[in-house]
Amino acid sequence: MSAGAAAGRLIGREVRLASRPSGWPVAENFQIVEAPVPSPGPGHVIVRNIAMSVDPYMRGRMNDVKSYVPPFALDAPLDGGAVGEVIVSESPDRKVGDLVVHGLGWRDYAVLDASRTKVIDPGLAPPTAYLGALGMTGLTAYAGLVEVGAMRPGDTVFISSAAGAVGSLAGQIAKLRGAARVVGSAGSAAKVAYARELGFDAAFDYHDGPVGDSLREAAPDGIDVYFDNVGGDHLEAALSSLRPHGRVAMCGAVAQYNNTTPPAAPRNLALAIGKQLTLKGFIVSSYGHLADEFAAQMAEWLRDGKVRFDETTVDGLENSVRAFLGMLRGDNVGKMVVRLS
Amino acid sequence: MSAGAAAGRLIGREVRLASRPSGWPVAENFQIVEAPVPSPGPGHVIVRNIAMSVDPYMRGRMNDVKSYVPPFALDAPLDGGAVGEVIVSESPDRKVGDLVVHGLGWRDYAVLDASRTKVIDPGLAPPTAYLGALGMTGLTAYAGLVEVGAMRPGDTVFISSAAGAVGSLAGQIAKLRGAARVVGSAGSAAKVAYARELGFDAAFDYHDGPVGDSLREAAPDGIDVYFDNVGGDHLEAALSSLRPHGRVAMCGAVAQYNNTTPPAAPRNLALAIGKQLTLKGFIVSSYGHLADEFAAQMAEWLRDGKVRFDETTVDGLENSVRAFLGMLRGDNVGKMVVRLS
Known part of the structure; x- marks a missing residue:
């Protein structure tokens, strides 16, 4: 026409x-x-x-x-x-x-x-x-975990907003790429159950107590990578639990997007010095170089029923x-x- | 004997x-x-x-x-x-x-x-x-600037504790390696004058007003690298002034070593996401691989009278x-x- x-x-x-x-x-x-x-x-x-x-x-x-x-x-x-x-x-x-x-x-x-x-x-x-899964959301999870967070097989990974679009994919990708343990946090019992269904080894509702306590319980030996969708108290808890040379992929700070006053957390950022942590903020549009690799990999996972x-x-x-x-x-x-x- | x-x-x-x-x-x-x-x-x-x-x-x-x-x-x-x-x-x-x-x-x-x-x-x-200059102090300045902060010729660099042992060397190394502008902060007028003598392009006394204001005035187009010896309000100011893909070499947090309560700053860490900043903590003992290169370079600078x-x-x-x-x-x-x- x-x-x-x-x-x-x-x-x-x-x-x-x-x-x-x-x-x-x-x-x-x-x-x-x-x-x-x-x-x-x-x-x-x-x-x-x-x-x-x-x-x-x-x-x-x-x-x-x-x-x-x-x-x-x-x-x-x-x-x-x-x-x-x-x-x-x-x-x-x-x-x-x-x-x-x-x-x-x-x-x-x-x-x-x-x-x-x-x-x-x-x-x-x-x-x-x-x-x-096959779009920006999936690439965000993939790039954040693989390149920004430099996750290695055997790592313990912590992911906030674990039942959200990016977090739920990041958790599954972490397991598929050999993470030893993947811990998620979410905002309700139903979301915690959902994260467990997806294969997270442990998950907790962040309303159930201080995030730091819940994280230490879920990952008593510490974490290597934190995929941060939240900021604030979650980031503070992760900084405490990160092991030497740990990495934070800073993807979002949804806890504070609607704040009109700035958050006081994290108050323990200086821990990054002695533990030699790396915190790296990222936006998916800078990771186009991974798009083809990601699309091929994710298509395979979807075809094989490995990603939900x-x-x-x-x-x-x-x-x-x-x-x-x-x-x-x-x-x-x-x-x-x-x-x- | x-x-x-x-x-x-x-x-x-x-x-x-x-x-x-x-x-x-x-x-x-x-x-x-x-x-x-x-x-x-x-x-x-x-x-x-x-x-x-x-x-x-x-x-x-x-x-x-x-x-x-x-x-x-x-x-x-x-x-x-x-x-x-x-x-x-x-x-x-x-x-x-x-x-x-x-x-x-x-x-x-x-x-x-x-x-x-x-x-x-x-x-x-x-x-x-x-x-x-030829020891741990010098290697700290060199590794923090060159490898951790990944300083490139043309960068604008901000250094706290600019009159201190590490900071005074970091500022001079930054200039020698082609920084376009080096800004320092220090705790007295005498120290500010000293930093200027060493070749810092601008320096301010952090007692003279909010660090963020002083930094914006000294580096109105923003900064690329922050060499952090202080933490707290200096780090918060740097996060505000850092340009996209900026880097923070986290070397020390002297402002809070003697605090018994944790600092509330930086409250703007979420800026690291959109600006895709990298914050990297380090301790010099992990940078032994740079020791020979550093020793040779610093010896040459000292012989040539280029580092004071x-x-x-x-x-x-x-x-x-x-x-x-x-x-x-x-x-x-x-x-x-x-x-x-």
Whole structure:
């Protein structure tokens, strides 16, 4: 069909940032707006989004601070990972019907250069897996564990948010790559049980007592790698338990994304000197050099049934903000995904 | 002369740890005791100490906590870097009159295996330089900057305790290795002036205002490497000023060695994620692989007059505790050394 004609008929919804949250975001910070879908230029495609991702890092982009990715603009649509079907193509590289993953979520229709989309193989896994195990989430877990945390066979590994999207994968990858012991923390008894199901050797609910005590009990001989999704008291506990030459892969600090005052922890960072620890912050976009190796490895694990990946699904763009807020509160087990069509 | 006969006649003083300090050490935590010098066994030497080092790390060893080096034992002599002259040798590898550097300071006479001493070249620099620029102090500065902090030509480098033994060398090494800008902090106007004399491009007194403000003023475009001797508010300021992919070489935390309550800073460690910072703690004994390269390089710099190294000298073993406490307070400019004979 003709792109102009198709675009001319299309009205799509998009979620915009109406105001910047102070502390925990509320529904009023967002607005769903209907707007005509722009005409695709040469080389562009229109993608009807099937599903989109909500991720912790998006909270940071709602603040007006310079960071590794620019902040979301006010009164403009949010963006983020999405999968969809090409419905109009002005590019020789994509045909109508292609399933693609791309970066323009939070909207019904995405219009973008075909080179900014990647065709996915729905024979290998359902499309939403490309937002999760086979996507940025999986690469984050893989890169954080393998390269940033430099995990070695025989290591004891501690992972926070163990029932979350990244944490649940990191734990399984750690076991598959020969970790001697993998310990997880999570925010409820159900999540702890879930982590155990995934193969974590031990897991605890961080509400059950001081994190340091729970960690020492779960890993009495200490840990070698901490995959940090939380910051704060979890990081402090890990610094105490890390053995000499231990590593921290600093992936997230979800415990403090919504704080308006800075956390006092970790108060024991000086332990890093004598124990010669390395703490390394990372963002997945710097680890593209691992993408092929990761994709091949993860595809094999999925085919062999060695990695389990669960989703918590919310239906409808109109519920995407609710899904995002729920993810920040930890309502999800595994990856939080919004189904759009 | 016969070792047995010599040892039989020798009485030496040694400084012992009488009780463990709580917070700041006081003179009563130490005791100077006269004791017969043990007879040297086969392969051993007796060294008459000429000078000894007092270093910040020794404070940590006075606590009864497991660390990278065992704590000092109660009612036993302290130890640490020293230089001296071999007066008795039961080893074919050392002769009477050799000047050596070794690890049994805090005493008039050291008796140890010859293999634990290293002969020094007094033609290159005075013996005490082997406790400083040519010794552990220099290697600490070199390894921290070059390997741990991975400084590159063109980097902006921030160094705390800039007038101290390690910091004053680190600043000069940074300039010699092509840093674009080197900023130091110190605890008095005199020390700031001293750092400027050494070639620091900017220096500030951390009493003059919030460290973060002073650092931003001295390095308005941010920093690439922070050589941390202090911890606490300095580290917090550095985390704010570090540019993406910046590095922290965590060498010391002198600001908190004598704290009885843990510091609340840094409260902004989560910045390390988005900026992809690396914080790496280190102790010099793990960097022996750099010792030869360092020794050759530093000898050349000293010969060419490119590195200046000053000492604050205290005379007499009976004043060694006073020297140590003064060093912790920051009374020294450059290396604090106790002259023993």
